[in-house]
Amino acid sequence: MDLKQTDPEIFDLIKKEEKRQTEVLEMIPSENYASRAVRSALGTVLTNKYSEGYPKRRYYQGNKVIDEVEILAEERAKKLFGVPYVNVQALSGSPANLAVYVAILEPLKDKLMGLSLSFGGHLTHGQPQSVTGQYYKSVLYELGKDGRLDYEAIEKIAVREKPKIIVCGYTAYPRIIDFKRFGEIADKVGAYLLADISHIAGLVVAGVHPDPVPYADIITTTTHKTLRGPRGALIMATEKGLQKDPDLGKKIDSAIIPGIQGGPHDDQTASIAVALKEATSPQFKTYCQQIVENSKVLAAGLVKKGFDLVSGGSDNHLILIDLRSKDVNGAIAALALETANIVVNKNSVPFDTNPPFYPSGIRLGTPVVTTRGMRETEMVKIAGWFAEVVNEIKQERLPKEKEARKAFMRDFRSRISKNKNLLDIAEEVKKLTLKFPVP
Numbered sequence: 390m391d392l393k394q395t396d397p398e399i400f401d402l403i404k405k406e407e408k409r410q411t412e413v414l415e416m417i418p419s420e421n422y423a424s425r426a427v428r429s430a431l432g433t434v435l436t437n438k439y440s441e442g443y444p445k446r447r448y449y450q451g452n453k454v455i456d457e458v459e460i461l462a463e464e465r466a467k468k469l470f471g472v473p474y475v476n477v478q479a480l481s482g483s484p485a486n487l488a489v490y491v492a493i494l495e496p497l498k499d500k501l502m503g504l505s506l507s508f509g510g511h512l513t514h515g516q517p518q519s520v521t522g523q524y525y526k527s528v529l530y531e532l533g534k535d536g537r538l539d540y541e542a543i544e545k546i547a548v549r550e551k552p553k554i555i556v557c558g559y560t561a562y563p564r565i566i567d568f569k570r571f572g573e574i575a576d577k578v579g580a581y582l583l584a585d586i587s588h589i590a591g592l593v594v595a596g597v598h599p600d601p602v603p604y605a606d607i608i609t610t611t612t613h614k615t616l617r618g619p620r621g622a623l624i625m626a627t628e629k630g631l632q633k634d635p636d637l638g639k640k641i642d643s644a645i646i647p648g649i650q651g652g653p654h655d656d657q658t659a660s661i662a663v664a665l666k667e668a669t670s671p672q673f674k675t676y677c678q679q680i681v682e683n684s685k686v687l688a689a690g691l692v693k694k695g696f697d698l699v700s701g702g703s704d705n706h707l708i709l710i711d712l713r714s715k716d717v718n719g720a721i722a723a724l725a726l727e728t729a730n731i732v733v734n735k736n737s738v739p740f741d742t743n744p745p746f747y748p749s750g751i752r753l754g755t756p757v758v759t760t761r762g763m764r765e766t767e768m769v770k771i772a773g774w775f776a777e778v779v780n781e782i783k784q785e786r787l788p789k790e791k792e793a794r795k796a797f798m799r800d801f802r803s804r805i806s807k808n809k810n811l812l813d814i815a816e817e818v819k820k821l822t823l824k825f826p827v828p
């Protein structure tokens with residue numbers, strides 16, 4: 390029996406979400422709309438199988454076909470990224486990073502060095518809120534006053550702290566990462582360099598962002614961001630990494646299972662394989678070039694409308710707006726934008742004095758709108774709408790006191806959902822989005 394008959398509630402919710410995704414400008418830079426082919430490999434009979442272990446060495450019988458699926462995914466990943474080792478079983482980006490630490494670091498003894506969360510690092514880069522900062526010693530670096538990586542300062546910290554792993558690759562960084570420079574720093578202090586390219590993996594394989602492979606020892610990536618696959622992750626070791634430790638692959642495999650996971654999600658593995666095949670196409674390369682082009686045009690459009698951008702612009706798929714000069718809070722702006730059918734996320738900006746739940750910035754990006762076929766003309770239009778929405782809320786002030794803030798947000802949420810000007814923009818946005826099909 391199909392879903393509509395067995396569970397109409399869930400069926401209707403999926404339909405509602407489908408409608409929402411069609412009618413909004415989805416501009417959260419860590420998201421993408423995967424192809425029908427990628428999605429149709431998910432939820433297949435492959436989800437029925439247990440296959441703990443690795444191809445040809447499983448703990449369960451009946452894995453001949455699953456072995457072929459996993460080997461195909463591995464071979465495609467190795468070829469696409471140009472690496473000699475890959476593990477495709479990590480269920481998502483966070484367990485992928487944890488597995489690397491489990492493979493290399495001794496808990497409570499060895500040190501890991503990553504970018505601070507409030508400057509655009511990920512939780513799993515050693516933040517105190519995450520087990521990666523609790524089970525391992527961690528030291529965090531920050532961005533320079535210009536909102537860019539300060540390689541000299543990073544080198545100084547690395548020399549002083551002697552971390553065993555240095556993490557580069559971020560969650561909210563709009564500029565190119567100099568992997569070569571990071572490689573030099575890691576080599577100088579004898580650290581492993583982990584490049585977490587979750588956000589930029591698509592751009593890297595398309596050649597529109599420098600490649601970490603010659604300089605990093607280990608590379609992790611989620612598969613669901615610019616790479617446009619299903620939710621999931623890859624852990625890769627480079628020639629450089631395997632030269633440093635020939636057992637690195639074995640250690641990572643054991644960190645995944647039995648270290649932190651049980652059975653892999655085989656339908657997810659198949660779907661990752663489909664995405665990896667799609668990423669080899671000339672159309673994918675053009676797509677990634679257009680992501681960057683769109684991001685640059687959108688950034689320039691926002692600057693023209695008087696917005697301050699962290700680092701002044703964008704080299705990749707992502708833009709970070711600092712709303713402090715407008716005296717508007719990011720949490721308020723994100724809600725107002727959602728009313729106007731523009732979906733972004735509130736985000737801390739470098740040297741933010743506001744708490745993470747009420748930060749001073751907005752993070753947005755172009756992977757989804759580019760997937761739908763939008764180009765420069767639409768980016769200029771979006772910058773205009775963005776400015777109109779922020780102008781509409783410029784009088785709103787978030788109270789400093791915690792309880793008053795909560796009450797304010799309740800009231801604001803209710804008021805803003807009825808704001809006529811924003812609802813008019815929402816209609817215009819909807820009209821535009823309906824011209825650009827969802828895959």
Ligand SMILES: Cc1ncc(COP(=O)(O)O)c(C=O)c1O
Binds near residue numbers: 419621
């Ligand atoms: C740089 C980076 N690494 C890791 C992750 C974690 O991925 P997941 O949410 O799939 O656990 C993210 C997620 O946003 C990320 O931005």
